[in-house]
Amino acid sequence: MDFGFTEGDRAFRAHARTWLETHLADAVGPRAWERELGQAGWIGIGWPEDGGAAYGNRPAGLTHQVIWAEEYARSAAPARMGHIGENLLAPTLITYGTEEQKRRHLPPIARGETFWCQGYSEPGAGSDLAGIRTTAVPDGTGGYAVTGQKIWTSLARDADWCFVLARTGPGSTRHHGLSFLLVEMDQPGRVDVRPIRQMTGTSEFNEVFFDGARAAEVVGGEGNGWTVAMGLLALERGVSTLAQQIGFAQELDQVIAAARANGTAGDPVIRARLVRQWAELATMRQHALRTLGATTDPAAPSVAKLLWGGWHQRLGELAVEVGGETGAVGAQPWSATTPYELTTAQHLFLFSRADTIYGGSDEIQRNIIAERVLGLPREPR
Numbered sequence: 001m002d003f004g005f006t007e008g009d010r011a012f013r014a015h016a017r018t019w020l021e022t023h024l025a026d027a028v029g030p031r032a033w034e035r036e037l038g039q040a041g042w043i044g045i046g047w048p049e050d051g052g053a054a055y056g057n058r059p060a061g062l063t064h065q066v067i068w069a070e071e072y073a074r075s076a077a078p079a080r081m082g083h084i085g086e087n088l089l090a091p092t093l094i095t096y097g098t099e100e101q102k103r104r105h106l107p108p109i110a111r112g113e114t115f116w117c118q119g120y121s122e123p124g125a126g127s128d129l130a131g132i133r134t135t136a137v138p139d140g141t142g143g144y145a146v147t148g149q150k151i152w153t154s155l156a157r158d159a160d161w162c163f164v165l166a167r168t169g170p171g172s173t174r175h176h177g178l179s180f181l182l183v184e185m186d187q188p189g190r191v192d193v194r195p196i197r198q199m200t201g202t203s204e205f206n207e208v209f210f211d212g213a214r215a216a217e218v219v220g221g222e223g224n225g226w227t228v229a230m231g232l233l234a235l236e237r238g239v240s241t242l243a244q245q246i247g248f249a250q251e252l253d254q255v256i257a258a259a260r261a262n263g264t265a266g267d268p269v270i271r272a273r274l275v276r277q278w279a280e281l282a283t284m285r286q287h288a289l290r291t292l293g294a295t296t297d298p299a300a301p302s303v304a305k306l307l308w309g310g311w312h313q314r315l316g317e318l319a320v321e322v323g324g325e326t327g328a329v330g331a332q333p334w335s336a337t338t339p340y341e342l343t344t345a346q347h348l349f350l351f352s353r354a355d356t357i358y359g360g361s362d363e364i365q366r367n368i369i370a371e372r373v374l375g376l377p378r379e380p381r
Helices: 007-024 030-039 062-074 083-096 099-110 225-237 239-262 268-291 300-328 344-354 362-373
Strands: 116-119 135-138 144-150 161-167 178-184 191-196 205-219
Touching (some): 083 099, 144 178, 239 268, 239 300, 239 344, 268 300, 300 362
Antiparallel strands (some): 135 144, 161 178
C-alpha cells in the first residue's frame, strides 16, 4: 500500500501530539493511564471498521491509525498495558467471535479497564506452535477445564484474562484438534503465574501454569483454534510495526549521540555501520508502508520480522562497541545485595539477543517464505 498524508491527516497528527503533550505530564500509573486513554477515545482506533463505535472505540482509517501509533511512540509515552487486548484479541473477536463475546469483552478493553495476555508458547512448542500439549476437556457446565503450561507470557502478572490455545481433540496432533479459549486469570489454585528473570535482570515475561482452570468461552468454534490463532498472529505485523520503528529511530539517535560524544563517530568503520543502520531503518519503514494492509501477501509479515529482528540485534551490538571499554562495565560493582545496574546500551544489547527468536524465530520465518511463497519442499520433521 502506497499512501501520503492529507491535510486532514496532518490536522489529526497535530491533535494527537497536543493531547499527548498535555496529558503525559499528569500520567500516574499504568492502569490509570489506560483509563485516561480510553476516556479520550484513543483505544481501539486500529480495530476493523466493521466494529465501528458500537464497542466504545473511535472509528479511524488506516492513515489515522499509523499517525496515532507514530505519535504515541515519538512522545515516549508509557508502554501500553492494553496492547495485547486492543491490538490482538479485539480484532480477532471482531473477525471470529460471537456478538455476545464482542459485547462482553470489547467495551471494557476500549475503556482501558481489562487487560489480556497471550497463552500460546509452551516449553518445547514456541515457534513450532502446532506442537502444544496444553489440554482442555469439557467440565460439564458448557465450558472447559484447562491443564498445562504456557511460557514467555507477557503481562501475565497484570492481566485479567488470557486467550489460550489448547488441545480439545483427544489424541489429536499438530494443528488439528485445537481450540482458542478465553480464561480468567483470577482463579486461585488453578492459575499460577511465575515471573521469569532474564539476563537483563528484569522480568517482562512469565510462565503460567493451568491446573483445571475454567474456560467458559471458545472463539471460532471447537477445533478451529489453529485458524483463529493464525488470524491473530497476522495482526502482530500491522500498524504497530511502524510505531516500533519510531522507537528504533530514537534508540539509533542515542547511539549516534554517544558516538559523537566520545569521538568514535570519527572511526570510519563505526561511521559506516551507523550509516548502514540508518539506511536499513529507512528501508524498513518504506517496506512497512508499502505492505500495510497487504493481507494477500503471505510473505510480508515474515519479511518484516526478519528485517527488524536482525536490525535491532545489530544495533545492540553497535551500541556496546561505541561505548568501548567503559561501555562494558556498569556504574557500580555487582554484589548479591546490590544487583548490577545496566546502562541503556547494555540493556539494549542483552534484550535484543531475543529479537530473532520471539514472535517466530528467524528459522521459522525463512521456512514460511520458502514453503508458502517460493513453493520449495517442506522441511523434514
